Amino acid sequence: MNLTLRVWRQKNAQEKGRLETYQAHDINENMSFLEMLDVVNEDLIKKGVEPIHFDHDCREGICGACSLVINGIPHGGKKGCTTCELRMRNFKDGDTITVEPFRAKAFPVVRDLMVDRSALDRVIQAGGFVSINTGGAPDANAIPIRKDIADQAMDFAACIGCGACVAACKNASAMLFVSAKVSHLSLLPQGKVEREQRVRKMVAQMDIEGFGNCTNYYECEAVCPKEISIKSIARMNREFMRALVK
Amino acid sequence: MLKHELLVVGGGLAGLAAAVEGKERGLDVALVSKLHPVRSHSGAAQGGINAVLDESENCHDDSPERHAYDTIMGSDFLADQDAVKIMCDEAPNVIIEMEHAGCPFSRTGDGRIARKAFGCTDYARTCFGGSKTGHHLLQTLFGQAVKYQLTMYTEWVVTRLVVSGGRCHGVVCFDIESGEFVPIAATATMFATGGSGQVYSTNTTNALTSTGLGISLAYRAGVPIKDLEFVQFHPTGLYPSSILVTESCRGEGGQLINNMGERFMKNYVSEKVMELGPRDIVARSVQTEINAGRGFDNAFVHLDLRHLGEKKILEQLPGIRKLCITYAGIDPVFKPIPVWPSQHYTMGGIDTNEKTETEIIGFYAAGECACVSVHGANRLGGNSLLETIVFGRIGGSAIADYVPNADAPVESKLADAVRQEQSRFNQLVKGSGKENPYRIRDELSFVMMEKVGIFRNKQDMAMACARIKELKDHFSHIRPIQTNKSFNYDFLWVTEIEGNLDAAQIIAESALAREESRGAHFRTDFPTRLDDSWLKHTICEYTPDGPKLDYKPVKLGIFEPEERKY
Ligand SMILES: Cc1cc2nc3c(=O)[nH]c(=O)nc-3n(C[C@H](O)[C@H](O)[C@H](O)COP(=O)(O)OP(=O)(O)OC[C@H]3O[C@@H](n4cnc5c(N)ncnc54)[C@H](O)[C@@H]3O)c2cc1C
Numbered sequence: 001m002n003l004t005l006r007v008w009r010q011k012n013a014q015e016k017g018r019l020e021t022y023q024a025h026d027i028n029e030n031m032s033f034l035e036m037l038d039v040v041n042e043d044l045i046k047k048g049v050e051p052i053h054f055d056h057d058c059r060e061g062i063c064g065a066c067s068l069v070i071n072g073i074p075h076g077g078k079k080g081c082t083t084c085e086l087r088m089r090n091f092k093d094g095d096t097i098t099v100e101p102f103r104a105k106a107f108p109v110v111r112d113l114m115v116d117r118s119a120l121d122r123v124i125q126a127g128g129f130v131s132i133n134t135g136g137a138p139d140a141n142a143i144p145i146r147k148d149i150a151d152q153a154m155d156f157a158a159c160i161g162c163g164a165c166v167a168a169c170k171n172a173s174a175m176l177f178v179s180a181k182v183s184h185l186s187l188l189p190q191g192k193v194e195r196e197q198r199v200r201k202m203v204a205q206m207d208i209e210g211f212g213n214c215t216n217y218y219e220c221e222a223v224c225p226k227e228i229s230i231k232s233i234a235r236m237n238r239e240f241m242r243a244l245v246k
Numbered sequence: 247m248l249k250h251e252l253l254v255v256g257g258g259l260a261g262l263a264a265a266v267e268g269k270e271r272g273l274d275v276a277l278v279s280k281l282h283p284v285r286s287h288s289g290a291a292q293g294g295i296n297a298v299l300d301e302s303e304n305c306h307d308d309s310p311e312r313h314a315y316d317t318i319m320g321s322d323f324l325a326d327q328d329a330v331k332i333m334c335d336e337a338p339n340v341i342i343e344m345e346h347a348g349c350p351f352s353r354t355g356d357g358r359i360a361r362k363a364f365g366c367t368d369y370a371r372t373c374f375g376g377s378k379t380g381h382h383l384l385q386t387l388f389g390q391a392v393k394y395q396l397t398m399y400t401e402w403v404v405t406r407l408v409v410s411g412g413r414c415h416g417v418v419c420f421d422i423e424s425g426e427f428v429p430i431a432a433t434a435t436m437f438a439t440g441g442s443g444q445v446y447s448t449n450t451t452n453a454l455t456s457t458g459l460g461i462s463l464a465y466r467a468g469v470p471i472k473d474l475e476f477v478q479f480h481p482t483g484l485y486p487s488s489i490l491v492t493e494s495c496r497g498e499g500g501q502l503i504n505n506m507g508e509r510f511m512k513n514y515v516s517e518k519v520m521e522l523g524p525r526d527i528v529a530r531s532v533q534t535e536i537n538a539g540r541g542f543d544n545a546f547v548h549l550d551l552r553h554l555g556e557k558k559i560l561e562q563l564p565g566i567r568k569l570c571i572t573y574a575g576i577d578p579v580f581k582p583i584p585v586w587p588s589q590h591y592t593m594g595g596i597d598t599n600e601k602t603e604t605e606i607i608g609f610y611a612a613g614e615c616a617c618v619s620v621h622g623a624n625r626l627g628g629n630s631l632l633e634t635i636v637f638g639r640i641g642g643s644a645i646a647d648y649v650p651n652a653d654a655p656v657e658s659k660l661a662d663a664v665r666q667e668q669s670r671f672n673q674l675v676k677g678s679g680k681e682n683p684y685r686i687r688d689e690l691s692f693v694m695m696e697k698v699g700i701f702r703n704k705q706d707m708a709m710a711c712a713r714i715k716e717l718k719d720h721f722s723h724i725r726p727i728q729t730n731k732s733f734n735y736d737f738l739w740v741t742e743i744e745g746n747l748d749a750a751q752i753i754a755e756s757a758l759a760r761e762e763s764r765g766a767h768f769r770t771d772f773p774t775r776l777d778d779s780w781l782k783h784t785i786c787e788y789t790p791d792g793p794k795l796d797y798k799p800v801k802l803g804i805f806e807p808e809e810r811k812y
Pocket residue numbers: 255256257258259260261278279280281282283286287288289290291292293294295379380402403404405438439440441451452453455456459460490590591612613614615627628629630631632634
């Protein structure tokens with residue numbers, strides 16, 4: 001199939017960017033979206049044009065590197081899929097596709113379609129880990145955890161830190177990302193001990209980084225490639241209230 | 247100049263484990279990684295991590311010794327037994343510490359850490375976190391690194407290891423964003439740069455970043471490389487993308503079927519073992535079927551899960567089901583999965599002892615880039631994640647013992663190295679001919695797959711060695727690279743391709759010299775294991791005229807070599 005692409009090009013964080021139009025020829029429907037961009041890039045290199053820069057690595061939906069807004073939707077809108085998992089069979093011959101970076105105040109564009117997501121790291125640094133070795137069991141033993149609780153914690157721990165939830169949110173809130181981590185850790189006995197200070201510190205850091213508030217648009221859940229449930233946000237709000245009254 | 251006591255290169259599990267240990271021991275630690283740590287390839291590991299936990303339900307008589315025995319048998323007796331023992335003894339501690347740090351492991355009905363069966367053992371001792379074990383471990387260790395406020399230089403690529411007078415002084419990095427070469431002086435440097443699967447880029451489960459660069463940088467700096475001819479092919483890469491279809495599918499009862507509808511593994515191993523034989527043997531069996539015309543499209547066989555039923559597939563293998571639907575457009579509930587053997591793991595690597603020390607003072611290596619050796623000629627599933635954490639930590643601790651009495655790195659050596667890197671860059675920008683580097687990479691991978699793949703023989707490998715020399719020659723005549731400094735991926739890829747050429751050459755030369763079959767190294771012209779002449783490690787050293795091979799003994803002492811039968 002042949003496609004027209006409108007791609008965001010931007011030299012660096014300071015300079016202004018703009019959409020450029022390129023043609024993609026002879027695209028096979030089994031290619032992934034990133035392989036399609038590889039084909040376009042090969043063509044650009046041949047013509048002496050700087051290739052389009054975009055983040056990627058594993059190309060199997062686990063590393064969280066790929067991050068494109070495709071026709072206005074982070075990761076392109078296929079349920080439970082990252083950009084690298086999106087296949088070209090979801091498009092039609094002759095389509096025009098707009099490709100932009102994840103946009104948020106806290107994610108400055110580094111180049112073209114690459115953004116700096118280190119703000120998410122700093123939120124984790126504020127408390128997204130277990131710092132006390134505890135859990136009520138003697139040190140040398142595994143801590144028994146009910147299977148249903150462990151399964152729930154594991155679902156929340158599936159977050160790959162891609163930041164699509166932020167890019168989808170009108171307020172550029174990182175609530176889904178933060179609440180996934182908070183919920184994962186507070187469900188487990190080893191993470192319970194520090195739950196109040198964790199949620200307080202992570203929320204404070206989220207504000208410092210310039211992420212917005214959650215006003216329940218739920219766009220985040222729809223684009224999350226790991227299908228993290230917005231129930232985590234409700235959970236986290238409860239945790240936060242608890243921390244405040246303590 | 248940036249300067250640290252411990253500089254870790256690589257943010258995967260091995261690198262993070264070393265860095266966290268160094269921090270716990272009070273060292274000034276920094277970590278350089280070309281990828282953000284949580285994007286490292288360790289995160290792709292699905293299956294699990296082996297450990298004998300004492301409360302095993304269905305295997306009361308399992309023990310770290312049995313784990314060690316299975317590992318050594320699996321290795322076709324090439325593993326160093328002291329290192330294997332350390333790894334298996336440490337395994338339970340690793341699981342418990344990861345659990346205490348918040349890693350979500352899958353649980354049994356009564357709340358204990360669940361275990362499943364992987365290949366080559368009678369015991370269920372593989373712990374797992376759903377189908378995302380590597381992801382959960384990586385996130386957990388990253389949390390620990392962040393807790394210690396580890397200094398991280400991410401999206402910096404190390405392009406040179408600085409060794410002089412038998413000592414390591416640090417590294418030169420290329421900062422992708424600024425396009426500058428940055429020296430980092432270090433009292434101790436540890437490489438945890440991962441595997442080199444991209445040498446077989448046409449058919450590998452490894453990510454794009456798993457190139458031979460780390461191994462090549464060490465090799466060029468004079469560090470010996472051990473046993474690189476042992477390359478693991480996983481029996482079940484998805485056809486044709488080579489995305490891994492985890493061993494758990496066979497652990498749950500998945501069957502390999504040829505185009506005659508036959509469950510062919512019964513022709514290769516005992517009825518008891520079937521699909522759960524060692525990876526080298528199962529991969530060869532699959533390839534034999536395909537070569538004999540009993541595959542589909544002469545390219546793949548079927549991995550059939552249908553008899554497990556929808557419920558079990560949805561519950562036990564949801565990740566695999568999604569992966570098949572996404573990448574192959576088939577639902578394993580209704581259709582068999584097309585699979586072929588794909589390059590998966592680098593058993594050999596930078597030669598280290600059981601403390602992760604190398605021949606070079608102040609230089610250490612751990613994880614897939616290193617060869618301790620715990621995997622010998624064939625790695626067991628679930629042992630690699632274990633190795634990364636165990637030996638990453640041992641390395642961090644050995645370095646903490648070393649640093650207080652060590653000499654400071656010599657900064658002028660680093661300044662020289664930066665100048666050399668800068669002039670290499672300038673030379674590449676000028677260009678030295680018309681050769682296309684990407685074509686060299688593709689051809690290299692094709693040659694390696696064809697001639698130094700699952701089945702090997704003298705004639706093929708001699709041709710491969712000659713071809714690699716030619717490709718190296720072509721590489722010295724490549725077209726000019728892009729001139730921009732910042733985000734110059736062309737420069738980086740050219741650097742990686744040079745690393746791939748080195749790694750490929752070491753693999754091919756070592757394999758050609760080893761005239762026996764052992765584990766993953768199978769020679770049709772020498773089809774048996776020959777302990778009298780070949781129970782020894784290959785050691786490969788750089789010389790300007792090409793690789794120089796030598797050998798050193800395997801550390802035995804616990805289990806006597808015996809025939810490997812399944
Ligand atoms: C698909 C797949 C599934 C697997 N499943 C399992 C399993 O179930 N169980 C198991 O035990 N094992 C499994 N393995 C193997 C295991 O995952 C790996 O061997 C292990 O994770 C390697 O970890 P590492 O820390 O050594 O390297 P990696 O995780 O690969 O990390 C390498 C790091 O080095 C950095 N780096 C490399 N070169 C440079 C450079 N020049 N400069 C700066 N930084 C650099 C990279 O950025 C990266 O951070 C699997 C492997 C694959 C590919």
